[in-house]
Amino acid sequence: MSIDQLWQERAREFWSVSRRYITLMANSGLMVAIGGIVLIIGIYYNSFLDWLPSTFPVVQVLAVLFAFMLTKTSVRTFFQTGDLVYLLPMEAKMNHYLQSALRYSWFMQSIVLALVLFLLGPLYTDRIGEFNQLLITFLILIAAKGWNVFAYWSELRYQYVSQQWKLRWLRFAVNLVFVFFVFMLEWLFVLAVGVVMILLLFGYYRPLHEKYRLKWDQLISLEEERLNSFYTFANAFVDVPHIKARVRRRSILSNQWNRLVTKRSNTYVFLYGKTFARSGDYFGIMIRLAIVGALLIYATPEDLQGLAVVIAILFTYITGSQLVTIYHHHKTMVWPELYPVPEQVRQQSVQSLVRNVMVIQSIWFTIITFITSWSIFYSMIALFMMLLMVIAYVKVQLPKWFKQSLRALS
Amino acid sequence: MTQLLHVQSVSGGYNPNKPVIKKVEFGVERGEIVGLIGLNGAGKSTTIKHILGLLEPTDGAITLNGKTIADDLDTYRQAMSFIPETPILYDELTLWEHLRLTAMAYDLTDWEERAESLLKTYRMAKMKHWFPSNFSKGMRQKVMIMCAFLVKPELYVVDEPFLGLDPVGIQSLLDQMVEMKNSGAGILMSTHILTTAEKYCDRFVLLHHGTVYLKGTLAELRTQANMPNAGLDEIYVEMTKEDDR
Numbered sequence: 001m002s003i004d005q006l007w008q009e010r011a012r013e014f015w016s017v018s019r020r021y022i023t024l025m026a027n028s029g030l031m032v033a034i035g036g037i038v039l040i041i042g043i044y045y046n047s048f049l050d051w052l053p054s055t056f057p058v059v060q061v062l063a064v065l066f067a068f069m070l071t072k073t074s075v076r077t078f079f080q081t082g083d084l085v086y087l088l089p090m091e092a093k094m095n096h097y098l099q100s101a102l103r104y105s106w107f108m109q110s111i112v113l114a115l116v117l118f119l120l121g122p123l124y125t126d127r128i129g130e131f132n133q134l135l136i137t138f139l140i141l142i143a144a145k146g147w148n149v150f151a152y153w154s155e156l157r158y159q160y161v162s163q164q165w166k167l168r169w170l171r172f173a174v175n176l177v178f179v180f181f182v183f184m185l186e187w188l189f190v191l192a193v194g195v196v197m198i199l200l201l202f203g204y205y206r207p208l209h210e211k212y213r214l215k216w217d218q219l220i221s222l223e224e225e226r227l228n229s230f231y232t233f234a235n236a237f238v239d240v241p242h243i244k245a246r247v248r249r250r251s252i253l254s255n256q257w258n259r260l261v262t263k264r265s266n267t268y269v270f271l272y273g274k275t276f277a278r279s280g281d282y283f284g285i286m287i288r289l290a291i292v293g294a295l296l297i298y299a300t301p302e303d304l305q306g307l308a309v310v311i312a313i314l315f316t317y318i319t320g321s322q323l324v325t326i327y328h329h330h331k332t333m334v335w336p337e338l339y340p341v342p343e344q345v346r347q348q349s350v351q352s353l354v355r356n357v358m359v360i361q362s363i364w365f366t367i368i369t370f371i372t373s374w375s376i377f378y379s380m381i382a383l384f385m386m387l388l389m390v391i392a393y394v395k396v397q398l399p400k401w402f403k404q405s406l407r408a409l410s
Numbered sequence: 411m412t413q414l415l416h417v418q419s420v421s422g423g424y425n426p427n428k429p430v431i432k433k434v435e436f437g438v439e440r441g442e443i444v445g446l447i448g449l450n451g452a453g454k455s456t457t458i459k460h461i462l463g464l465l466e467p468t469d470g471a472i473t474l475n476g477k478t479i480a481d482d483l484d485t486y487r488q489a490m491s492f493i494p495e496t497p498i499l500y501d502e503l504t505l506w507e508h509l510r511l512t513a514m515a516y517d518l519t520d521w522e523e524r525a526e527s528l529l530k531t532y533r534m535a536k537m538k539h540w541f542p543s544n545f546s547k548g549m550r551q552k553v554m555i556m557c558a559f560l561v562k563p564e565l566y567v568v569d570e571p572f573l574g575l576d577p578v579g580i581q582s583l584l585d586q587m588v589e590m591k592n593s594g595a596g597i598l599m600s601t602h603i604l605t606t607a608e609k610y611c612d613r614f615v616l617l618h619h620g621t622v623y624l625k626g627t628l629a630e631l632r633t634q635a636n637m638p639n640a641g642l643d644e645i646y647v648e649m650t651k652e653d654d655r
Contacts, residue, residue: 262510267511278502334494338463
């Protein structure tokens with residue numbers, strides 16, 4: 001395989017893997033989520049336009065939004081760790097490969113631009129200009145995206161990230177002025193800024209390619225980050241085996257467990273508490289369920305309050321049943337097996353964490369029912385039933401679950 | 411007084427029909443460092459796993475202070491700490507939290523001062539609140555070492571601890587092992603760095619194909635191998651030659 005075909009080969013590989021994930025995601029809730037969002041937008045769009053006061057600075061907001069979208073650029077190089085050894089000697093012959101990468105990135109990011117512009121189309125024709133002008137705006141934005149992809153790619157030649165960021169802010173400023181004129185329909189100024197941008201392209205960005213070499217390390221880690229963020233997104237819908245949840249410090253939350261007394265019975269309260277707070281999976285799922293459950297309760301019609309009670313109980317239950325897998329989180333670790341701490345203590349710690357999180361979720365849903373102006377009676381019924389379920393789950397279901405998992409292990 | 415650690419004719423492994431170690435017999439006394447020496451695949455790690463109680467012997471018994479792990483699980487565990495060959499750290503905990511978790515699990519009192527001084531000894535004070543993802547291999551190994559020494563158990567089980575450690579780390583580790591030994595702890599150390607082993611270990615157990623090939627002090631090994639004046643590495647090499655014939 002020649003180096004010129006390599007990029008196509010890698011892009012194809014990436015898409016065949018992605019397609020499989022996208023199919024899986026589509027089967028497990030992504031389509032429902034997208035459909036739901038589109039439906040909500042469709043229902044509320046017109047009333048949103050009517051509601052939006054005429055003094056609202058539409059042009060300024062759109063200018064900032066699109067300047068941001070133009071500036072935030074990426075280049076899919078499909079570089080891999082091994083390339084540091086195998087492609088490095090080919091650097092001089094990689095023009096074709098890299099052009100493919102730039103073209104592809106331009107195309108993909110233009111699609112995103114087009115989608116957002118399409119969504120904002122009604123707002124544009126309502127407040128800014130004609131449909132024809134929208135079309136011209138679209139073409140100009142695509143061209144500007146191309147400029148940004150090339151400029152960004154040139155910025156990456158600088159060794160220091162701080163230098164790159166300086167240039168990125170500068171680029172944002174240029175984009176902001178440019179887009180502002182586009183939405184002001186000041187075509188002459190657009191042309192003037194456009195000429196400046198072209199001059200920059202040839203006078204400043206292009207020469208960087210002669211002056212500096214590719215920064216392979218950075219490009220490879222950027223590519224890894226991008227792949228990871230795709231898999232992390234996919235992981236929200238389907239189980240991606242090789243994705244490791246990123247650990248975040250989350251000081252305010254995780255410091256709560258610093259107040260524990262340093263003694264044996266707290267060993268697993270500490271370990272699982274910190275894990276809950278910092279590992280992306282658990283706290284994130286709790287928050288997502290809290291938001292989705294709250295929206296559903298809020299949206300339930302008034303005469304169906306019984307259904308909302310069921311929803312509240314169901315979402316509290318799901319919160320617990322998702323969280324309990326934290327028990328297996330450290331199963332590849334040798335330490336829990338070596339600690340002189342009885343297994344029972346470990347199970348109790350998991351139980352109390354699950355219970356506390358479920359109770360917090362119950363209280364949150366009860367607060368939502370108050371906001372939704374339920375009768376106090378129904379709110380109290382909901383709270384009571386949720387707490388009853390929590391007790392049943394933690395006291396009856398969990399011990400069985402522990403026994404089963406231990407049997408499965410041995 | 412009973413022997414600290416006694417491995418009594420232990421056979422075991424992952425498959426009862428194909429034991430990795432066969433009738434392994436040796437002991438570790440209080441106040442000595444015993445070197446567990448052997449080629450890759452000789453059965454060192456399997457032996458260590460049996461001692462840690464991660465595997466159950468198909469034959470024989472392992473006692474710590476005269477008691478097996480079945481007699482009293484938590485007392486057995488309390489009495490030893492382990493430094494693994496590959497550092498195993500919690501991604502979710504900072505360096506300091508690793509030490510604190512260890513203090514909790516082993517119910518340590520007055521641990522904070524000792525933890526601080528360990529951080530200084532291993533030059534890790536600056537990284538106190540870092541996550542393991544920011545650590546190099548050597549730093550991760552240092553976290554394991556600090557956790558083990560924080561516990562101050564009766565028995566240390568140390569598996570090939572020198573790889574990836576910087577010279578300061580190696581010297582601190584050796585100094586500390588000697589200090590613990592002098593204060594009465596027993597140490598079982600598996601390693602390939604024979605010159606270091608020769609200098610620091612009081613006795614040796616040479617494993618080969620899952621059996622104890624030779625054991626004793628260096629002088630005893632020389633007599634058994636019939637190689638007076640030989641160093642540990644020469645005896646070791648001679649032992650593997652035997653195999654090729």
